[in-house]
Structure formats: structure tokens, C-alpha cells
Amino acid sequence: MSTPDYLSYLQIMDIPVWVRRNLPPQTVEDLSAESPVVAMSETQVIPQISQVAVSQIIETMPLPTLAMPEITTPVIPITPVNLTEWETLRSQVAACTACSLHLTRKQTVFGVGDKQADWLIVGEAPGADEDEQGEPFVGRAGKLLTSMLQAIGLSRDAVYIANVLKCRPPDNRVPTPEERVSCTPFLQQQIALIRPKLIFAVGSTAAQYLLNTDTAIGKLRGQRWFYQGVPLIATYHPAYLLRRPTEKRKAWQDLQLAQRIFNEASHVSQS
Ligand code: URA
Numbered sequence: 001m002s003t004p005d006y007l008s009y010l011q012i013m014d015i016p017v018w019v020r021r022n023l024p025p026q027t028v029e030d031l032s033a034e035s036p037v038v039a040m041s042e043t044q045v046i047p048q049i050s051q052v053a054v055s056q057i058i059e060t061m062p063l064p065t066l067a068m069p070e071i072t073t074p075v076i077p078i079t080p081v082n083l084t085e086w087e088t089l090r091s092q093v094a095a096c097t098a099c100s101l102h103l104t105r106k107q108t109v110f111g112v113g114d115k116q117a118d119w120l121i122v123g124e125a126p127g128a129d130e131d132e133q134g135e136p137f138v139g140r141a142g143k144l145l146t147s148m149l150q151a152i153g154l155s156r157d158a159v160y161i162a163n164v165l166k167c168r169p170p171d172n173r174v175p176t177p178e179e180r181v182s183c184t185p186f187l188q189q190q191i192a193l194i195r196p197k198l199i200f201a202v203g204s205t206a207a208q209y210l211l212n213t214d215t216a217i218g219k220l221r222g223q224r225w226f227y228q229g230v231p232l233i234a235t236y237h238p239a240y241l242l243r244r245p246t247e248k249r250k251a252w253q254d255l256q257l258a259q260r261i262f263n264e265a266s267h268v269s270q271s
Pocket of ligand 1: 130136137163
């Protein structure tokens, strides 16, 4: 990824990029289109730095102090929806009438990405854009999620993205317990098929379902949990981050934590 790309993802995440102290004072007016300096604000400028330097900046961003509780959730038996074939599962989702959401949906939203991905991103439920397009996280919140992933070097294609619910709840209301019970065997089956190395749960619905708890997301984030032995990191939902941009810093910390835990787990499994 080029340096300007990294910078723009970090900017979207509201992550400050450090400025070299010894730069001569410059303002935006000094900068031409070809200038090797990227403008961050009217008074703040940063030098065009190398890819290596940007990675170092990312790596040296402060991480949360970790209590790292080794809390595991009870193993939830996977209810076999049907054969462990993706297309069979996809057809079952498309034909599902298990709850009343099938009456109001335009289409089901199955999931998207690499079926052998190391990272599984789990959200709540499709919204209007997703209901229209049949793909998770394609609206405004989805664009932020995509930028969040790109800020740690992950493209949408490199992960798998799914929701707890496969149909849109009217007016984007929170899924009911009945809807969750009807729909979650599909997600369980997806997890069993993908066998991810890390689950990144965005928002309270996903985190609370996967961790089998009603603890608030603000308390679940910032720590490592496990879902059936798979490390799980929870963070705020991107739609919430759009409403509360000041919380993006915490989401950035959660992303870095997830990346660190994934790297550590990969290192252990290779040695
Ligand atoms: N919010 C979600 O939780 N999932 C989507 O797919 C879109 C918005």
C-alpha cells in the first residue's frame, strides 16, 4: 500500500500522524500538488515519508495496557444446519423463512470474502444498503469498516465478513432474541467452515452473542476473549463510531490488539 493510502486510512480513523519537529514551518498555501508534503490541516504538515517509516509509526502507536484475562466462553455446540458445503448453506439462507424478517427483506445477506480467511469480521445485521445489494457492510458504516481494516493492511477480500442476522430488521432495529435464535445456526456453520484464526466482533450484538453475555461492549472491548478456542476481539460498531468519532481511537487500539494477538498466534503455530 502506498504511503498516501496509509495516511488516508489513518485520517479516516482519526489517528494523528506525527510531525517531524525539525521541519521548517510550512502552511497549506506553501504546498503545490506535486509537493512531497501531505497536508493534514491548515497549520500541520507532515513530510512524505517512506512505507517503512509509516509502518514504524503504526507499530509504535501506544497499545492499551492489557489485563488479558484468559476467559473462555462455554463451547456452544454447532447445530448442523445442513451439509458443510458453502453453496448448500447459501441456498438455505436464501430460502429461510424461520422468522418474520423474511417478510420484509429484499434479499438475504449471506456473507462475503475469503472462505479460508484467517480473520472473520462479525457484525449485527444488514441495513438498507446491504438489503439492497446483498452484501454485508457496503453502506456508510461498511466503508468505515473497510478503512479500519485497511489501516492495518487488510483488504476486504482477505477477510470474511458476516453478520449475526442474515436479514435486515425493519428500521435497523436491534435483533430480537427470537431472530437471533432462528438465525445464528447459519453463523455458527459459517464459523465452522471458515475456521478463522481470529474473530473481530463489531458492535454489541455480535460480541454479546459470540461471548454469550449481556455485558456492555464498552467493557468487552480492549481484551482478548475466546469463541470456541478462537481468539476474539470486540470493538464498537462502525455505525456507532460514525455517531461518536471520538471513540475511533479506542477502535484503533482494538484493531492493533487484534493484529498483535493474531501475529502472536501465527508465530506460535509456526514455531
Ligand atoms: N451493520 C452491520 O452490522 N452489518 C452490516 O452488514 C451493515 C451494517
